Amino acid sequence: MVKLEVRKNAYFDSVTLMIISKDVKKLPGVKEALVGMGTDLNREIAEKIGLAGEGFDSVTANDFFVAAECDSEADFQAVVAKVDELLNKKAESKAAAYTPPTLEGALKIDPNINMAVISVPGKYAYEVAQNCLEHDINVMLFSDNVTLEEEKALKEYAASKELLVMGPDCGTAIVNNTPLAFANVVRSGDIGMVCASGTGAQEVSNLIDQLGGGISQLLGTGGRDLKLDIGGIMMRLGLDALIHDPKTKVLTLVSKPPAAEIAAQILDQAAAGGKPTVVCFIGGDPTEIEKRGLYAAVSLEDAAHKAVALSRGETPEDFTGFAMGQQQAEELASAEAARMLPGQKYVRGLYTGGTLCDEAMKLMIGKLGHIWSNIPLHPEDLLENARNGSSKEHTFLDFGDDEFTVGRPHPMIDPSLRAERVITEAADPGVAVVLVDCVIGYGSHEDPAQDLSQAIRTAKELAAKEGRYLAVVASVCGTEGDPQSLSGSQMKLANAGAVVLPSNAQATRFAQLILDRL
Amino acid sequence: MIDALCGEVLSVEIHSQFQNAINLKTSLGLITLLAPGRCLQPYSMVLQESMEQLSLEPSALALGSGGLWSDGALAVDFASAPKVDLLLRAGPTPPLSAARSLRRFLACAPGDGLSPLALNRVEGPFATLLVPRLEVLRRAVRAGDSTAALAAARRVAGCGPGLTPSSDDLLCGYLSQLPRSSQWADLTAGLARAAAEETNDISAALLLRAGDGLYSEDVLALIACLRHGRDGQELTACLLRVARFGSSSGYDFLTGVYFGILDACAIGGIHIGQT
Numbered sequence: 141m142v143k144l145e146v147r148k149n150a151y152f153d154s155v156t157l158m159i160i161s162k163d164v165k166k167l168p169g170v171k172e173a174l175v176g177m178g179t180d181l182n183r184e185i186a187e188k189i190g191l192a193g194e195g196f197d198s199v200t201a202n203d204f205f206v207a208a209e210c211d212s213e214a215d216f217q218a219v220v221a222k223v224d225e226l227l228n229k230k231a232e233s234k235a236a237a238y239t240p241p242t243l244e245g246a247l248k249i250d251p252n253i254n255m256a257v258i259s260v261p262g263k264y265a266y267e268v269a270q271n272c273l274e275h276d277i278n279v280m281l282f283s284d285n286v287t288l289e290e291e292k293a294l295k296e297y298a299a300s301k302e303l304l305v306m307g308p309d310c311g312t313a314i315v316n317n318t319p320l321a322f323a324n325v326v327r328s329g330d331i332g333m334v335c336a337s338g339t340g341a342q343e344v345s346n347l348i349d350q351l352g353g354g355i356s357q358l359l360g361t362g363g364r365d366l367k368l369d370i371g372g373i374m375m376r377l378g379l380d381a382l383i384h385d386p387k388t389k390v391l392t393l394v395s396k397p398p399a400a401e402i403a404a405q406i407l408d409q410a411a412a413g414g415k416p417t418v419v420c421f422i423g424g425d426p427t428e429i430e431k432r433g434l435y436a437a438v439s440l441e442d443a444a445h446k447a448v449a450l451s452r453g454e455t456p457e458d459f460t461g462f463a464m465g466q467q468q469a470e471e472l473a474s475a476e477a478a479r480m481l482p483g484q485k486y487v488r489g490l491y492t493g494g495t496l497c498d499e500a501m502k503l504m505i506g507k508l509g510h511i512w513s514n515i516p517l518h519p520e521d522l523l524e525n526a527r528n529g530s531s532k533e534h535t536f537l538d539f540g541d542d543e544f545t546v547g548r549p550h551p552m553i554d555p556s557l558r559a560e561r562v563i564t565e566a567a568d569p570g571v572a573v574v575l576v577d578c579v580i581g582y583g584s585h586e587d588p589a590q591d592l593s594q595a596i597r598t599a600k601e602l603a604a605k606e607g608r609y610l611a612v613v614a615s616v617c618g619t620e621g622d623p624q625s626l627s628g629s630q631m632k633l634a635n636a637g638a639v640v641l642p643s644n645a646q647a648t649r650f651a652q653l654i655l656d657r658l
Numbered sequence: 659m660i661d662a663l664c665g666e667v668l669s670v671e672i673h674s675q676f677q678n679a680i681n682l683k684t685s686l687g688l689i690t691l692l693a694p695g696r697c698l699q700p701y702s703m704v705l706q707e708s709m710e711q712l713s714l715e716p717s718a719l720a721l722g723s724g725g726l727w728s729d730g731a732l733a734v735d736f737a738s739a740p741k742v743d744l745l746l747r748a749g750p751t752p753p754l755s756a757a758r759s760l761r762r763f764l765a766c767a768p769g770d771g772l773s774p775l776a777l778n779r780v781e782g783p784f785a786t787l788l789v790p791r792l793e794v795l796r797r798a799v800r801a802g803d804s805t806a807a808l809a810a811a812r813r814v815a816g817c818g819p820g821l822t823p824s825s826d827d828l829l830c831g832y833l834s835q836l837p838r839s840s841q842w843a844d845l846t847a848g849l850a851r852a853a854a855e856e857t858n859d860i861s862a863a864l865l866l867r868a869g870d871g872l873y874s875e876d877v878l879a880l881i882a883c884l885r886h887g888r889d890g891q892e893l894t895a896c897l898l899r900v901a902r903f904g905s906s907s908g909y910d911f912l913t914g915v916y917f918g919i920l921d922a923c924a925i926g927g928i929h930i931g932q933t
Binding site for chain 2: 151152153154158159161174175176177180182184185188189201203242244245246248249260261263264267268271338432
């Protein structure tokens, strides 16, 4: 049935109208919908797509209308309710902070602004960031596709003014207890972090929170900062800032292993700073770290354990076990493995967080020997056409990598592609374990565990129909304070049949325990 | 606006109210109060204090060259407000390289509006219906055929999901690039009037201002930049400021500018009335 809702002489701003237009089409039972002002041309379009139902003749150019083809009257009432909800939400937000359209406009409202988050297409990001720096504003550069030359120029200029440029492609920061972009609700504390890795920073800060510690500052640098081309400018500046920050007692650095020359500079600076420092160069050699009296972490989780121990004045020890205890983990892994058929022997790691994917591969490569991936540990292990092709043997995929995000939001915002792949992998009779992350917090999908748990159920049912048992091992990266709730998300995944571990490292080790038993 | 008020006092009604703007209905057409920091538009005033602090009694509003009165009290004082001339003057046609820069910029636009048209992509029911009509309009304008152009403008207006339908924003941008000589100015105003009849009040007001050569400060800065063939940071900054207007309105406007430059370059020495 085609139904029409008209608001006479009603004007709503375009942003609201666009949101309404998109959201009502997604409602169940809605086959087609059109939202807009009742101009002749819009009405003509409504007619062409079969939405010009009863009462449409009386709609005028100054009327707002919603026309929809629905399965039932109830479905259309849901449309009207959704429209009201969105319009009311907009009305409520009128009292919210004014959002000026330009930097100059923002500075007129508040000349004391000293931090900007920039998310514009990469080709324009340099100019916007430069403009902010010229106004003595620190920058978090969420944008990617900024050239190395631009990044270096921005960082050198910023450093000359003792300003931060966190990024480009910086997705996570917590500054003065304010989470920026993809970040979590972590408690305030005395552990300061400088990170060249987005989900790596989230995982460490979340686990610090779960272990009872807290964060003073979490500064991002962007993934390329520690490359020779950039020279670790922001890691060094951030480190210096935290060394001199009276609220920061313990330092934690997170990055992929940097070039040796850059690593040496950073480690020397950290050692000279005089504060206990945990260094997690994921998968890197601990020798250079330890010989300077710093603490090398063997995983992101281990970095969190060590930082919290140091914060409490305790002596840190390597954490490579299971929160549930080694014996229970082994028993559980044996039970999972016992249900599988002889041909099942492969793991498929399907990740929305790039650093988590990288960490998992580094933790497993020693035993597996070879892992195919779209972000391979070795160039020869590159999985071609990862998005549309098939996985093979042991495969790990980062759904946030460029190949998967062309024309789509990042999987932490829209995890549907990863959810589909969970089901696809279940069809492969060789797969024993599917290993997944679930990243919650600000910026992430409103309920990523819901989508994923549905996919896990379907995947398990699919395998079961063919007489197989599919193990799904998961970890949730988040905190209890996050809008999606850590325990709520873990519960959803567990109820779907996943084995849920408290960290990515534990989930990875548990997946390995299962494979060891096949 | 101040000139148009010319010592008169007009009765005023609130036409529509948004987070950052209030439209007032007057005998001069819609007049807009804008939140602090917003870009100045024709027939508008930018407030120094936040909109929340503005208390208007809808049934007792009056507007004069001295300010806006609400229930007998001065609610917005124009005494110290600087007057800004927002009239687009005659000038050189932007070079084709400006159109190329615009096209590159539009390639990064969000896909909600009509910007894909600049990339020869026709997406969605609005664009599908609009494309042949827009082509008729552009052909008529390039040929200097005012009768056909006026008819075509009517068939282009009012298309799209926004408060100001996307095709109206596109038309405003397009009109900004037509020559400003007296003959062309008459056609431009005529096209705007024809289109304004086919759309809602708010969009019609923008079209009519555009037809009179009145544009926002941001648009005037952009056009100056385009006319002088400037590229790089300055052009990008101007484009970004215009693009940020509304949801997709800014990008739709720029799409119109893009087509306008192409057609203005093709118009050359054509006189109006030629068929």
